[in-house]
Amino acid sequence: MNIALIAHDKKKDDLVQFATAYKLTFAKHHLFATGTTGMRIQEATGLPITRFQSGPLGGDQQIGAMIAQNNMDAVFFFRDPLTAQPHEPDITALVRLCDVYSIPLATNMGTAELLIRGIDEGLLDWRKIVNEKSDENE
Template identity: 50%
Template sequence: MTDRPVLALVAHDAKKDAMVAFVRRNAEKLSVFRLVATGTTGGRILDACPELNLMQLKSGPLGGDQQIGAMIAEGRLDGLFFFADPLSPMPHDVDVKALMRLALVYDIPMALNLSTAEILLRSARLTGLRTTSATPEISVPR
């Protein structure tokens, strides 16, 4: 197991451009993470930012969402950036819901849109990963 936190990047078709733009803008910050991405999204990100440490999985409908879900269940994923398109029909809607359910069950930080992704990327939750624990303790003055 690597000591670098692992983030997953997923984007529906209508959100792929937004994901690529987000990654391009934040390539330096993302370079400290190991990245995994579903098929087409991963290919587009690698085209834009070939210097990133990114493993391309299968396309979402062909099992990529399930591969990411397995990583969550096995404790091998530290965050999920899933730019979902709520206005387009999804033939693999069941897989998408299962992935989101796993992120909720295992308390994985998850960003579903650009605004949340920007906040999550600069949060202490992600920057403190694996330095002490996955859930940093908060000290409260007495």
């Protein structure tokens, strides 16, 4: 599975902590992240992560492009609903894309716990079928 990891500045520590707690699950998948978030998770966990640009430089849009091509299977975007800064990634576009392509999206620790457990238990195996069909159409 392809999994995206993004976090607003004030939520980066939470996402690093989450990725550390579920390192064994994340290690089984291909991880993608915006620049700074990906670097921090890599440093804390040692997990291989494909890092895109930082959010302000378009990293969230690069992840959005993968979603639009149906090449992303789950998104963890820990957002700060109260004090997000103007330079931080815009979650609205990613939410829209996830809804269009039926990509599971966790925006906080609670939904992230449910999503990671679903991934761990194989409840997102239906994405493999979507990916196989996508490969056939290329």
